[in-house]
Amino acid sequence: MTALPMAGRGEELAAILGAWKQVGDQSQIVVLTGEAGVGKSRLVAEALAALRPRPTRVLAGQARSHAPSPYDWTASALSGHPVEDLPGPADALAWLTQRPDARREFSPGMLLRVAVDVTRAVLGDGPGVLVVEDLHDLDPASLALVAELAATPLPALVIVTSRAPDALAGRVLARLGGTPRTVRRHLGPLSPDEVADVLESAFGTRAGAAAVHERTGGNAFWLTELVAAFRTAGPEALVDAPLPAHLASLVTDRLVGEAPETIRFAHAAALLGGAAALALAAGQTGQAAESAGSAALTPGSARTGDPATSADAPAGGTVDTDAAVHRLVSLGILVLGADGAPGFRYPLTREAIADSVLPAERAALLARAGGPEPHLTGREREVLSCVAAGMTNQQAATSLGISIRTVTVHVSNLLRKTGSASRTEAALWAVRNGYTE
Structure with a gap:
C-alpha cells in the first residue's frame, strides 16, 4: 500500500527544523505533546528524514510501558550499539543497558553521571539527535537522565514526546519547557x-x-x-x-482485567449513552431513564443500595459510578464533558465496546432501560428502511433522490435515537420494531 502523506503538522515540522538549525554547543529542545494516536511519532519520523545537514548520530529510546525498569531509555537507545569502548565501568554499562548479568554496585548518582557520559560519547562532536518517546511512561531513573541531558551542554537536538504525564513526569516536562532553548507544540486532532x-x-x-x-x-x-x-x-x-476485529480489539482489550462493575458500566454506556447508563446504575427505569438520555447527570449522583433494582449492580449492592467513570477516563475510553457528563472519546470506541456485548447482557440492558419508542421523522424512517435492506449510503441516496451527505446525517441521527452502535444494530432494531416492509 502506498504510504499516506502526513496530514497537517506543517507548522510543527517547521518548528523542529528551525530548532535543528539553532543547535550548537548547547542543545535545542522540542517537546511534542498530545493524546495517543494524534501522530507524534509520525511527526518525529518525518522531521528526522527532513533534517539538513544530516545528524551524525540519532539516539532514540522509549519506555516499556507494561514493565518499566531503571534506565529503560538508555537500554532502548543503545540497543545494538557496541558499548565496549564507551566510558565507564563495565558493571555500570551492563546496568545501563539492562544486561541480565548486571550487578548494581553503584549509587544512583554515579549511574546517572555514567549515563550522561555515555550519551555524550555516542553523540561525539555532533550535531546529533536524541529522541525520547513516551516520556509519560518512563521510569524515574530515565526521567532523571532526560532532565540532566537537557541541562547539559550537548551538540544535539532533543525531541521529547509525551501524553498527559503523572506528577513526576510532569515535573520533568515542566523543566524541559522552562528554558529559552525549548519549542513546545501540542498536537490536536486533524481538522x-x-x-x-x-x-x-x-x-x-x-x-x-x-x-x-x-x-x-x-x-x-x-x-x-x-x-x-x-x-x-x-x-x-x-x-x-464495522470495525475490523484487530481495530476493535485495541479498544476492548483495555477492559481486560478491569473490575466487573467497570466493564458493566462501559457496556451500558456504549449501548445507552453515558447519562442513561448512570440512570440505569441508579435503578431508574422508564421515564427516568428517558430523561437521563437528554439530561446530563453528574458522575457520582447515581447510586443505589438495592441490587434488585439495577441490572448493573455488583454483588455489594452499590454501583460506584465515580470509580467506574474515572477508571474508564483513565483508560482513554471515556472523557468528561464541561458539565461533568461522561461521553466516549471517539464514536468508534463506543462501536467497538457495544459490538462486544453478549446478546443476553445486551437484551437485559435494553429491556431495563425501557422508555418509549424514539420519534423518527418521515425521512429518517425511509433511510432506516434502506439501512435494514442492506443498502450503503450511496445506494440509499440514489434510491431516495437525496445527497449522500444528507443520508450520512440521517444515519448518524438514527444510531443515536435507536441506541445503536452500528448499522447492523440499527437494522436489527428496525426489524424488531416494524420499520421494514
Whole structure:
C-alpha cells in the first residue's frame, strides 16, 4: 500500500527544523505533546528524514510501558550499539543497558553521571539527535537522565514526546519547557479539511470527509488504520463498515482485567449513552431513564443500595459510578464533558465496546432501560428502511433522490435515537420494531 502523506503538522515540522538549525554547543529542545494516536511519532519520523545537514548520530529510546525498569531509555537507545569502548565501568554499562548479568554496585548518582557520559560519547562532536518517546511512561531513573541531558551542554537536538504525564513526569516536562532553548507544540486532532486531504490521497476523492472525521474524532491513528483496512473497498466503508476485529480489539482489550462493575458500566454506556447508563446504575427505569438520555447527570449522583433494582449492580449492592467513570477516563475510553457528563472519546470506541456485548447482557440492558419508542421523522424512517435492506449510503441516496451527505446525517441521527452502535444494530432494531416492509 502506498504510504499516506502526513496530514497537517506543517507548522510543527517547521518548528523542529528551525530548532535543528539553532543547535550548537548547547542543545535545542522540542517537546511534542498530545493524546495517543494524534501522530507524534509520525511527526518525529518525518522531521528526522527532513533534517539538513544530516545528524551524525540519532539516539532514540522509549519506555516499556507494561514493565518499566531503571534506565529503560538508555537500554532502548543503545540497543545494538557496541558499548565496549564507551566510558565507564563495565558493571555500570551492563546496568545501563539492562544486561541480565548486571550487578548494581553503584549509587544512583554515579549511574546517572555514567549515563550522561555515555550519551555524550555516542553523540561525539555532533550535531546529533536524541529522541525520547513516551516520556509519560518512563521510569524515574530515565526521567532523571532526560532532565540532566537537557541541562547539559550537548551538540544535539532533543525531541521529547509525551501524553498527559503523572506528577513526576510532569515535573520533568515542566523543566524541559522552562528554558529559552525549548519549542513546545501540542498536537490536536486533524481538522475535517485535513481528513479530506488524507481521503483524497488514498481514494482520489474528498467525499464523506465530514462523516469520517466524526467517526474518528480526527485521530490520525484511527484514520490511517481505517484507510489501510478499507483501501480497496472505497471511502464510504470508512463511515459504514464495522470495525475490523484487530481495530476493535485495541479498544476492548483495555477492559481486560478491569473490575466487573467497570466493564458493566462501559457496556451500558456504549449501548445507552453515558447519562442513561448512570440512570440505569441508579435503578431508574422508564421515564427516568428517558430523561437521563437528554439530561446530563453528574458522575457520582447515581447510586443505589438495592441490587434488585439495577441490572448493573455488583454483588455489594452499590454501583460506584465515580470509580467506574474515572477508571474508564483513565483508560482513554471515556472523557468528561464541561458539565461533568461522561461521553466516549471517539464514536468508534463506543462501536467497538457495544459490538462486544453478549446478546443476553445486551437484551437485559435494553429491556431495563425501557422508555418509549424514539420519534423518527418521515425521512429518517425511509433511510432506516434502506439501512435494514442492506443498502450503503450511496445506494440509499440514489434510491431516495437525496445527497449522500444528507443520508450520512440521517444515519448518524438514527444510531443515536435507536441506541445503536452500528448499522447492523440499527437494522436489527428496525426489524424488531416494524420499520421494514
